[in-house]
Amino acid sequence: EDEAFLAAFQARIDAEEKIEPNDPMPEGYRKTLVRQIGQHAHSEIVGMLPEGNWITRAPSLRRKAALLAKVQDEGGHGLYLYSAAETLGVSREEMTEELLSGKAKYSSIFNYPTQTWADIGAIGWLVDGAAIMNQIPLCRCSYGPYARAMIRVCKEESFHQRQGYEIMMRLARGTPEQKEMAQDALNRWWWPSLMMFGPSDGDSQHSDQSMKWKIKRFTNDELRQKFVDATVPQGEFIGLTFPDPDLKWNEEKGGYDFGAIDWDEFWRVVKGHGPMNRERIEARRKAWEDGAWVREAALAHAEKRKARREA
Numbered sequence: 001e002d003e004a005f006l007a008a009f010q011a012r013i014d015a016e017e018k019i020e021p022n023d024p025m026p027e028g029y030r031k032t033l034v035r036q037i038g039q040h041a042h043s044e045i046v047g048m049l050p051e052g053n054w055i056t057r058a059p060s061l062r063r064k065a066a067l068l069a070k071v072q073d074e075g076g077h078g079l080y081l082y083s084a085a086e087t088l089g090v091s092r093e094e095m096t097e098e099l100l101s102g103k104a105k106y107s108s109i110f111n112y113p114t115q116t117w118a119d120i121g122a123i124g125w126l127v128d129g130a131a132i133m134n135q136i137p138l139c140r141c142s143y144g145p146y147a148r149a150m151i152r153v154c155k156e157e158s159f160h161q162r163q164g165y166e167i168m169m170r171l172a173r174g175t176p177e178q179k180e181m182a183q184d185a186l187n188r189w190w191w192p193s194l195m196m197f198g199p200s201d202g203d204s205q206h207s208d209q210s211m212k213w214k215i216k217r218f219t220n221d222e223l224r225q226k227f228v229d230a231t232v233p234q235g236e237f238i239g240l241t242f243p244d245p246d247l248k249w250n251e252e253k254g255g256y257d258f259g260a261i262d263w264d265e266f267w268r269v270v271k272g273h274g275p276m277n278r279e280r281i282e283a284r285r286k287a288w289e290d291g292a293w294v295r296e297a298a299l300a301h302a303e304k305r306k307a308r309r310e311a
């Protein structure tokens, strides 16, 4: 890759042109996108597990129908994202193998257990809320297929966020026991939600280059701050307390100050040692193995059809 090619590519990015699958692109750009879109796809699919755990135990038919639809949406998001990554020359099989071997990451947040029904509220409100904050800017990502996939994904995430917040609101205004459940869920999900945005800017290895290529439009810390500023008033509105004694409005910066994130916990979870990492990967491995006969049958069918056509 010579200087002239890289400069011409950067000029297209700077001019806000979308890069499309057959366009020439630097190998690093392609690899970064495969890594990020792959991780994003895996997150959606693994993200079905914590909430899937509550579908059979939802407290009413209405709640069950909404949760079922939400989890199904996540499956759909995973499929769009795998397809977007496939336009970069990687196959779904390869991506799945990387997930199962631990080479490809998925969001740390999905390695925490869902202990009560209130966790379903907290996930919708906080986890989908964080996902939206991170993904709205991705609708303007320089890579066309990823940017376009994000538009529909964000619309659906917005429904998910409201459904979660509404669960929290109802619990927070319910009996003392229900309010206690909502508070306990907030206590357990708040810090892991802040960790979703990734390491702080000083420790984020990919941010500078990804910002230059306009894959990312904001840094991890910028998005984390926006999320805190948007979410704290929502929690206070329903009478919940955030588990952070250092959380305080800062008039001067026009945002909240908040306490230090436990980065040791973050890296432990990212490296595979969170509370549910083993179960999550085991569930995906089982699904992949259980589906082997479907892949084999589809392949055999395609080969038969091809042979028939050629006969």
Ligand code: FAQ
Pocket (backbone or CB within 6 Å): 035, 036, 039, 040, 041, 043, 044, 047, 048, 074, 105, 106, 107, 108, 109, 123, 127, 128, 131, 134, 195, 196, 197, 198, 199, 203, 204, 205, 206, 207, 210, 220, 270
């Ligand atoms: N968990 O240099 P950076 C959802 C890794 S939303 C695990 O800052 P980058 C919806 C990172 O990959 C969740 N690993 O990296 C839903 C890198 O490792 P690598 C998914 C993390 O890429 C809601 C290393 O640390 N959303 O699923 C995490 O510039 C409810 C260094 O980090 C997306 O994936 C983490 N939290 O920035 C579903 C959005 N943070 O790859 C169900 C797209 C960082 O070199 C229910 N992704 N790492 O081995 C992104 O925006 C970016 O990839 C970031 C990380 C911001 C996540």
